[in-house]
Amino acid sequence: MAQDSVRWVDPGVLYVVGTPIGNLHDWSPRAIQVLRESDLILCEDTRVTGLLCRRFQIETPLLSFHEHNTQSRIPQIAARLASGEAIALVSDRGMPSLSDPGEELVDHLWKTGGKVSVIPGPTAALTAFVASGFPAPFTFWGFLPRSGKERRAALAAVVESAHTGIIYEAPHHFKKTLSDLVATGNDARMVMLGREMTKKYEEFWRGPLLQLAEFDREWRGEIVLVIGPSDPAPVFVPEWSDLRLRVLELVAQGVAQKEAIRRIASEFSLSKRELYRFVVSQEH
Secondary structure (H helix, E strand, O other): OOHHHOOOOOOOEEEEEOEOOOOHHHOOHHHHHHHHHOOEEEEOOHHHHHHHHHHOOOOOOEEEOOOOOHHHHHHHHHHHHHOOOOEEEOOOOEOOOOOOOOHHHHHHHHHOOOEEEEEOOOOHHHHHHHHHOOOOOEEEEEEOOOOHHHHHHHHHHHHHOOOEEEEEEOHHHHHHHHHHHHHOOOOOOEEEEEEOOOOOOOEEEEEEHHHHHOOOOOOOOOEEEEEOOOOOOOOOOOOHHHHHHHHHHHHHOOOOHHHHHHHHHHHOOOOHHHHHHHHHHOOO
């Protein structure tokens, strides 16, 4: 079969398609062809996606799908899919559903027996995470609430998490977000800034949160902030002699020696054998 005759889409399927986060050369041929063959493309901003489509000779009709019309659009989209149309969903940049429209539509289709396929592409969150060198697991927080108790709760959750955290932020809000994070008392926390990723003026910076917050500059471009995991609190382990006294106290209360040693060793994550040897060695 000739390559040109191969169909990349099936009827009745929603294709969630990743778009470039900056560099157009990162877009896959498969993603481009799926958009060409779909009956409709759902997009946040028809002007933004229209420019991308013209660049890649994609003539599929566009329909706006954003946070303000999601609920009214979902029944229409579901009906068109049920009639056999193949529909693609894109965001302005990156993967839909990651702090962009799409999550509710995909959830609706799963609950109603619809079909979903994903055409993977670049994501700002994973690009920044890989560049950071911070360990997994990580928690993706997306954009934090702008104000009020929701923002305070989100900031608390970010800094209290033992995992690496990933935050999206607009440039005109970035200084305030840094200031709010410093105010939580985590100014020594290691962070990694990713800005204008995959573009000509791509910038990565890694260092203490306070140092980043003190930079005197105007931030430009979409920003990803990766927050390194918090250092685990030091675990206090008493001296061996104090542990032996704890064992003797339990024995005096009627607890068998082996059981007392097991309890104390478990409490401080110690070797039962080593603690037993020390206790026995002190009996002579």
